Amino acid sequence: xxxxxxxxAAGWSTPSTEQCTDPYLRCAFNGAAQxxxxxxxxxxxxxxxQGCEYLVNNAFASQECDYMETITLCTKLxxxxxxxxxxxxxxxxxxxxxxxxxxxxxxxxxxxxxIVGDDIVSVCEALQPEVKFRLVPVPCAGFRGSQYDxxxxxxxxxxxxxxxxxxxxxxxxxCLIAPHANANPTWIADLEWVRQVLLRMGVRVxxxxxxxxxxxxxxxxxxxxxxxLLSHDAGxxxxxxxxxxxxxxxxxxxxxxxxxxxxxxxWLTALGERFDTQKIAEGMVAEGEKMVMATCRRKWPMARFxxxxxxxxxADATVGIPLVRFVTEEMEMTPExxxxxxxxxxxxxxxxxxxxxxxLSPKTVYGTDVYKTRMSLLEVKPRVVFGSTIERHACExxxxxxxxxxxxxxxxxxxxxxxxxxYTGILNLFECVQNEWTMGWRSKERRYEAKx
Amino acid sequence: MENDSIVFHGNLQQLLEKVETGEMxxxxxxxxxxMCKFFTAYYVISGIRHVVPLVxxxxxxxxxxxxxxxTRECCEIRxxxxxxxxxxxxxxxxxxxxxxGKLLEAxxxxxxxxxxxxxxxxxxxxxxxxxxxxxSIAKEAEKLVGCRVLALRSxxxxxxxxxxxxxxxxxIMDLMEPPQKKMKGTINILxxxxxxxxxxxxxxMDEIERLLSEIGIKVNAIIAGGCTVEQIRHAREVELxxxxxxxxxxxxxxxxxxxxxxPYSRTGQPYGPExxxxxxxxxxxxxxxxxxxxxxxxxxxxxxxPDLAYLRQALVGKTAIIEISEFPGPIxxxxxxxxxxxxxxxxxxxxxxxxxxxxxxxxxxFLLETGVNPEIVLTKGLFRLGSFRSSKETExxxxxxxxxxDNPIFFGNSGRFPPCPVVNLTLMNPAFQPQYGFKGIxxxxxxxxxxxxxxxxxxxxxxxxxxxxxxxx
Numbered sequence: 050x051x052x053x054x055x056x057x058a059a060g061w062s063t064p065s066t067e068q069c070t071d072p073y074l075r076c077a078f079n080g081a082a083q084x085x086x087x088x089x090x091x092x093x094x095x096x097x098x099q100g101c102e103y104l105v106n107n108a109f110a111s112q113e114c115d116y117m118e119t120i121t122l123c124t125k126l127x128x129x130x131x132x133x134x135x136x137x138x139x140x141x142x143x144x145x146x147x148x149x150x151x152x153x154x155x156x157x158x159x160x161x162x163x164i165v166g167d168d169i170v171s172v173c174e175a176l177q178p179e180v181k182f183r184l185v186p187v188p189c190a191g192f193r194g195s196q197y198d199x200x201x202x203x204x205x206x207x208x209x210x211x212x213x214x215x216x217x218x219x220x221x222x223x224c225l226i227a228p229h230a231n232a233n234p235t236w237i238a239d240l241e242w243v244r245q246v247l248l249r250m251g252v253r254v255x256x257x258x259x260x261x262x263x264x265x266x267x268x269x270x271x272x273x274x275x276x277x278l279l280s281h282d283a284g285x286x287x288x289x290x291x292x293x294x295x296x297x298x299x300x301x302x303x304x305x306x307x308x309x310x311x312x313x314x315x316w317l318t319a320l321g322e323r324f325d326t327q328k329i330a331e332g333m334v335a336e337g338e339k340m341v342m343a344t345c346r347r348k349w350p351m352a353r354f355x356x357x358x359x360x361x362x363x364a365d366a367t368v369g370i371p372l373v374r375f376v377t378e379e380m381e382m383t384p385e386x387x388x389x390x391x392x393x394x395x396x397x398x399x400x401x402x403x404x405x406x407x408x409l410s411p412k413t414v415y416g417t418d419v420y421k422t423r424m425s426l427l428e429v430k431p432r433v434v435f436g437s438t439i440e441r442h443a444c445e446x447x448x449x450x451x452x453x454x455x456x457x458x459x460x461x462x463x464x465x466x467x468x469x470x471x472y473t474g475i476l477n478l479f480e481c482v483q484n485e486w487t488m489g490w491r492s493k494e495r496r497y498e499a500k501x
Numbered sequence: 502m503e504n505d506s507i508v509f510h511g512n513l514q515q516l517l518e519k520v521e522t523g524e525m526x527x528x529x530x531x532x533x534x535x536m537c538k539f540f541t542a543y544y545v546i547s548g549i550r551h552v553v554p555l556v557x558x559x560x561x562x563x564x565x566x567x568x569x570x571x572t573r574e575c576c577e578i579r580x581x582x583x584x585x586x587x588x589x590x591x592x593x594x595x596x597x598x599x600x601x602g603k604l605l606e607a608x609x610x611x612x613x614x615x616x617x618x619x620x621x622x623x624x625x626x627x628x629x630x631x632x633x634x635x636x637s638i639a640k641e642a643e644k645l646v647g648c649r650v651l652a653l654r655s656x657x658x659x660x661x662x663x664x665x666x667x668x669x670x671x672x673i674m675d676l677m678e679p680p681q682k683k684m685k686g687t688i689n690i691l692x693x694x695x696x697x698x699x700x701x702x703x704x705x706m707d708e709i710e711r712l713l714s715e716i717g718i719k720v721n722a723i724i725a726g727g728c729t730v731e732q733i734r735h736a737r738e739v740e741l742x743x744x745x746x747x748x749x750x751x752x753x754x755x756x757x758x759x760x761x762x763x764p765y766s767r768t769g770q771p772y773g774p775e776x777x778x779x780x781x782x783x784x785x786x787x788x789x790x791x792x793x794x795x796x797x798x799x800x801x802x803x804x805x806x807p808d809l810a811y812l813r814q815a816l817v818g819k820t821a822i823i824e825i826s827e828f829p830g831p832i833x834x835x836x837x838x839x840x841x842x843x844x845x846x847x848x849x850x851x852x853x854x855x856x857x858x859x860x861x862x863x864x865x866x867f868l869l870e871t872g873v874n875p876e877i878v879l880t881k882g883l884f885r886l887g888s889f890r891s892s893k894e895t896e897x898x899x900x901x902x903x904x905x906x907d908n909p910i911f912f913g914n915s916g917r918f919p920p921c922p923v924v925n926l927t928l929m930n931p932a933f934q935p936q937y938g939f940k941g942i943x944x945x946x947x948x949x950x951x952x953x954x955x956x957x958x959x960x961x962x963x964x965x966x967x968x969x970x971x972x973x974x
Contacts, residue, residue, distance in 0.1 A: 098537050160626045161627075419586075
């Protein structure tokens, strides 16, 4: 789905139908695994052929699980189980795992067993009396959608199966939703920043859906007065359900996440208003902006030289939408291409509002894939690209001076998690630009050997 | 050996017999999960340049290929251009109504988008179960586009990881055209399978190519390690097929010999002087270039003589405990065992998973025929629930086993902490690559020297704690 600039570019034409894609996003099974692995003290059993275990490994890394604490299992289905059904082997594997010291075992089914009709819910119900931990079946075959759909499916299961009804609300409390639906490769720092903000405002986090979240917190989630969605890509359904089922009011809905000065100010102000902590919010804004400016005065970010440089943003909506304002306002570049991995209406509406407010009219691509990204880059020819390592390689042969890698996957390894949210987040993003700026000067051709 | 943790203690021949009778297959379903057939088939196909591997399935299946193989391995590490990892992105409605129509359109679209030399449709679990006829679609689609379109049934459940490699190599044979001429003194190298770049580890392949070039032998194609469709078309014009590892090229080599009469040089991995010599002569002799090969071997042997002398002196009388836990497979462990024995050490191979023995029966039998039959020890930890990662249990078992042997030296990687010198043969450290051939001998000698001369230096408490938790020795 494309808007803005014409489709024809440099002798290439974009086929009208899209039956063949080169996706950025993984399948629903992967999203469900990411969500389940955010529950601490649990294990995950993939009811799947052994290849799907690699999707679990990817999710394991994304949630920064510790292999000494979290075990992942796989039923390793083969032809026999596809022909005759795999419920027996699932039951056997659950029994094999019965001595694990865990509070819950998430059983996630992949494409194969779902198509052949394995009923993982019934198997789990039948075996529940035999094991000490909670069995949580999550039917979430890859074909059910993207990883974000998988996150929504798993959140739905977790909330409906594990949350206990509780009429008593904890005043000034919140549950955080879908922090892991965020393409910052070290999104955990974004979550941590949010927690610090809430702590300072005196807002109690009842549960996080999900990251290192004990089962007991999930069970108690209905006592949260509010919910705070930390993604523009997934989790809205969970927030809606919590409101409908438990009256949990959503805070900060409809505004971009806190990346950049203005977005952070808006977001903190919204929280301050809801929790009656305006003064604290104002203090945080003043203090944060002062810190950023003072730091920049000392470090001199080279981003200041990129004034009105045509830029492209290729990312998930969670990072991509807030980046539009940050890139435009703080760094004074001109976004000429915004390509987002997702295409749901809420994402489109939020981006359109931002663009209108900034009086920008870049080419926008929703639900982009690698091919559409490359074609859009060919067409728009930005000078700076905010994206991932994939865009670094997709820009080969184009007059792109800098590819600033900000979303998964990125070339530079981070041992320390870095947030994009909030004020330190601004500095982290400046640092990404700065390092790329330095590399941008290096010539690949002009070399000679020193004599010594 | 008295040790409760030992599940098997014998030699390779005895282990093979137990595996053949099904005695050594893990009982826990969730123990040890290597890649599925789809992944390994994809690996092979993506090793052809300008190919579109078109995955007929949901978007999860190309994940590993897209993130790890394409972007990180190929683009970032090996400097190859960004190649597509295309997918039909099947959803629930396709699962119900079938995805053949979508696939046909996807092939046409892939051709229009990427202008490839070849399109290979890879089926996965979804398309396999719902019965989409990928072969017929490939035939039909080929009439509509300007390149060959092949189909590979590679459902993840449809076979073990090895069957994916083998079926993909078999499919590649369909591209080989009847020879117009013979390319004198030219070979194919078979069995590469990690994206559009030569072999898993460039340095080893570079060493092989260097030695071949010294002898005057040319390489037509490395199949499928960055070869072109054109090179594959001419693959039958070579005089001989070879592989740097008998196991990797075995299936394709045997098939090409059977079907096209092209001989396949059966040799093991060129670790150490004897195996390297055998490898080179195994290629040069059938080509009538034995004399040139012997001259190169003589020159190279003189060059590494100080290293060989050091290795003999350093390893004679020692027990070489060999464990390959990184990219686990038995062939490398057995090749190292052979090399250790050549230098006068007694090799003991620890924890080669019976699953991997089962998957490599022909190659294991070949090694046995060539006299490789080392002592093998398997421990309980190998069969534990969970994935095949470094575990505290196998670490504890390794430490206990090492104490049972005289004068032990460990050949493995630095993720292990046995109470003896550790030769860090990791493939993740470019500082000591290649390990094949004569340059490999120099590197292995340097690694053994590091292990022995620095055996009393403290090991990392940090890395040990990271791998096995605190509270250990």
